[in-house]
Amino acid sequence: MPTLITRLATVPGLVRPGVSHWDMNTRLPLHPLSNENAYGDPHLLHDLAVPGADFARRMGAEVVVGAETGGIPLATAVALAGNLPFAFARKPGYVGHEDHEPRVRGASVAGRRVLLVDDAVSSGTALEAFADELQREGAILVGVFTLVDMRDVATSVTPIAKTLPIESVATYLEVLDAASDNGVLDPAVHRLAVNALVNHWTDDDPRWSLLDQAA
Secondary structure (H helix, E strand, O other), rough: OOOHHHHHOOOOOOOOOEEEEEEEOOOOEEOOHHHHHHHHHHHHHHHHHHHHHHHHHHHOOOOOOOOOOOOHHHHHHOOOOOOOOOEEEEEOOOOOOOOOOOEEOOOOOOEEEEEEEEEEEEHHHHHHHHHHHHHHOOEEEEEEEEEEEEHHOOOOOOHHHHHHEEOOOOOOOOHHHHHOOOOOOOOHHHHHHHHHHHOHHHHHHHHHHHHHHOO
């Protein structure tokens, strides 16, 4: 029977073949993920939520909070699997929100232990913003559950992402390994991209030409 990571990595369209060179401060070879594609199968969504419900129970969470927008479907499934109240936190600075609207909607979080759920955690910048919102609402953030933990390829990680308990279905590299093993990603492109990420190739590294040719 396929593992949960394999089921996630082989969802059609979740791992997109090829490499996207995102121009930040340095060249960063990433296979783009469309995590929301995992929500299309109700059986898979339930199975992805079960580890989150177990984590919520271990952390003594009283409310499950979904991070807008990608975390809301998964958080709803976690709340259902764990028989816990549900709320969602608005994405800080999201265009179209009025300043007077409540930042957290659904179940009350004031004075309660909450588990935040999002589709991915990377550097922790978004996590930091959601944590600030929850704190302003009087919530006690006890942990984070995420579909994919991308801290393994982040160039830097915020203090809260280092210290707060975080559990995931898979890390980014685990998803890519499973995708490559199951024919979703070209093995040569995958191998070079991971090498570049893990070993932090400099911008003038000659191996970039190999990755360009493979992709």
